Amino acid sequence: MKTRNLLMISAFAATLCFAAEETKTEAPVAEAPATEQAAPAEQNAVDACKASIEAASKDMPANATSAKSTLAAAKGVLANLEDAYKDDPESDATKALANKCDMTAKIAAAQAETQALRNHTAENWEKRAATARSIEAIQEQINQARSGKVNDLEAEKAKMKDQEARLQAEMQQNQEKFKAEAAAQKAALKAAGKREAELQKKLAAEKKALAEERAKAKARQAEAMNKLNELQSKLIQVSKDARGIILSMSDILFDVNKATLKADLKTSLAKVAGILSVYQQFNVSIEGNTDNTGSAEHNMKLSQQRADNVKAFLVEQGIDGARLEAKGLGMTMPIADNSTKEGRQKNRRVDLVIQDKALQEGADALTGAPAEAAPAEPAATPAAAPAAEPATTPAAEPAKK
Amino acid sequence: MKYRFFVAGLAVTALAILSGCAGSANASRPIEFAEANKTIAEEAKVDSAQMQSANAKLDSAKALQAEGEDEQAIALAEQSTLEYRLAVANAERDAAKKEDERVEKELRDDVERKLIYQNILDQEVKNGGTK
Numbered sequence: 261m262k263t264r265n266l267l268m269i270s271a272f273a274a275t276l277c278f279a280a281e282e283t284k285t286e287a288p289v290a291e292a293p294a295t296e297q298a299a300p301a302e303q304n305a306v307d308a309c310k311a312s313i314e315a316a317s318k319d320m321p322a323n324a325t326s327a328k329s330t331l332a333a334a335k336g337v338l339a340n341l342e343d344a345y346k347d348d349p350e351s352d353a354t355k356a357l358a359n360k361c362d363m364t365a366k367i368a369a370a371q372a373e374t375q376a377l378r379n380h381t382a383e384n385w386e387k388r389a390a391t392a393r394s395i396e397a398i399q400e401q402i403n404q405a406r407s408g409k410v411n412d413l414e415a416e417k418a419k420m421k422d423q424e425a426r427l428q429a430e431m432q433q434n435q436e437k438f439k440a441e442a443a444a445q446k447a448a449l450k451a452a453g454k455r456e457a458e459l460q461k462k463l464a465a466e467k468k469a470l471a472e473e474r475a476k477a478k479a480r481q482a483e484a485m486n487k488l489n490e491l492q493s494k495l496i497q498v499s500k501d502a503r504g505i506i507l508s509m510s511d512i513l514f515d516v517n518k519a520t521l522k523a524d525l526k527t528s529l530a531k532v533a534g535i536l537s538v539y540q541q542f543n544v545s546i547e548g549n550t551d552n553t554g555s556a557e558h559n560m561k562l563s564q565q566r567a568d569n570v571k572a573f574l575v576e577q578g579i580d581g582a583r584l585e586a587k588g589l590g591m592t593m594p595i596a597d598n599s600t601k602e603g604r605q606k607n608r609r610v611d612l613v614i615q616d617k618a619l620q621e622g623a624d625a626l627t628g629a630p631a632e633a634a635p636a637e638p639a640a641t642p643a644a645a646p647a648a649e650p651a652t653t654p655a656a657e658p659a660k661k
Numbered sequence: 662m663k664y665r666f667f668v669a670g671l672a673v674t675a676l677a678i679l680s681g682c683a684g685s686a687n688a689s690r691p692i693e694f695a696e697a698n699k700t701i702a703e704e705a706k707v708d709s710a711q712m713q714s715a716n717a718k719l720d721s722a723k724a725l726q727a728e729g730e731d732e733q734a735i736a737l738a739e740q741s742t743l744e745y746r747l748a749v750a751n752a753e754r755d756a757a758k759k760e761d762e763r764v765e766k767e768l769r770d771d772v773e774r775k776l777i778y779q780n781i782l783d784q785e786v787k788n789g790g791t792k
Binding site: 356359360363364366367370371373374377378380381384385387388391392394395398399401402405406409 | 753767771
């Protein structure tokens with residue numbers, strides 16, 4: 261019985277001890293300095309704690325584990341605060357708990373904000389990663405675009421290079437060709453120049469020789485002219501013009517209407533033949549002429565026969581026939597007016613046109629035409645005076661044909 | 662009789678141990694806890710004003726403990742712990758904010774680079790098209 265009482269006493273004492281411990285636990289908080297108590301005087305400490313917790317929990321990220329844990333602790337403090345507030349709203353314990361609640365809520369809010377910032381940072385990192393991938397993709401596209409362009413440019417470059425090489429080769433070939441042609445032309449030009457110089461030299465020599473020959477021929481002709489002037493008479497007129505020395509013999513020296521030579525004419529022609537034999541360079545053109553009486557055919561025939569006879573006589577006298585040419589001109593080459601007796605007498609004649617070969621050839625060479633092409637006097641104008649200058653007075657009245 | 666006193670004394674001692682009445686409140690653990698939080702706060706390089714306030718409370722707690730005022734020392738140690746924790750939370754928030762701003766800026770730079778490259782690509786495609 262005493263033991264039972266003792267145990268009951270012990271239990272009572274223990275109860276007292278627990279009560280005292282509870283009081284001790286809360287006592288230090290109540291004795292905290294008044295300056296540390298954060299509960300506002302006007303606001304209910306419990307409501308303020310709830311508001312702080314509410315504010316901290318607002319917009320809290322789902323993954324803010326630390327903040328949630330801290331917030332749970334704040335709620336625990338709130339429970340204690342509510343109990344303390346019920347006991348004594350103005351007690352130090354209540355104020356201390358209110359302060360603890362406020363601080364804990366602030367910590368939770370900071371942690372929540374930190375987590376929110378970290379979440380935002382993580383989102384930005386993801387965005388950066390996505391952006392980096394996009395940039396890489398764009399860079400790849402740029403490289404592909406440039407690669408394609410570079411390929412095109414390379415192909416174009418190769419094409420241009422080929423073309424340039426081809427053009428270069430063509431140009432070189434052309435240059436070589438032109439060079440060869442130029443060399444050939446130069447050689448040809450040089451050869452031509454040489455030939456021309458030789459020709460010029462030759463021509464000059466020939467001209468010189470020709471000039472000398474012509475001078476000699478002129479001298480010969482002048483000499484012959486002096487000798488032939490001895491034949492000058494009424495029946496034979498000696499003159500000189502561009503064709504050479506002209507011996508104009510009257511038809512009186514022929515039988516009438518015949519071609520036979522009279523003795524006087526033969527004598528004169530023999531002298532002429534003597535001169536011609538001395539001057540082998542002289543050619544003689546024997547030209548028979550008539551007046552306009554009678555038929556043209558008869559006159560032509562008669563004039564030809566007379567010219568032929570003269571030629572034959574000269575050949576008999578030893579003159580080479582090749583030097584002689586006989587031409588019957590009939591009435592085609594009058595030298596005087598056929599309407600008068602004197603004129604007709606003048607027109608009836610045989611002309612010996614004596615010309616040095618050298619002068620003849622020189623004239624041919626200079627004019628490109630035979631010397632005969634340039635008659636000494638125009639025949640178509642009977643009224644005109646003859647170009648030949650008579651050495652003596654005209655012959656006497658000629659006999660009839 | 663001796664046995665009775667012994668049993669009674671044993672019961673009282675047991676009750677006292679069980680009920681925690683063996684001694685008065687000890688401020689060592691809250692102070693140690695506060696010290697640990699202080700180390701964390703120092704490593705986190707928290708705001709100096711908040712650090713000084715918390716340090717002052719911890720120093721007061723230590724002083725009160727030395728004077729045998731354990732109950733007040735515990736209260737101040739707990740308050741300093743809360744302040745250290747709040748300072749660390751604020752420092753982490755500030756660091757997170759700074760990091761977020763940096764990443765935000767880099768993101769803007771990336772977007773600008775992307776636009777530049779996009780323009781280059783558009784130009785290349787355009788040039789390629791008109792080639």
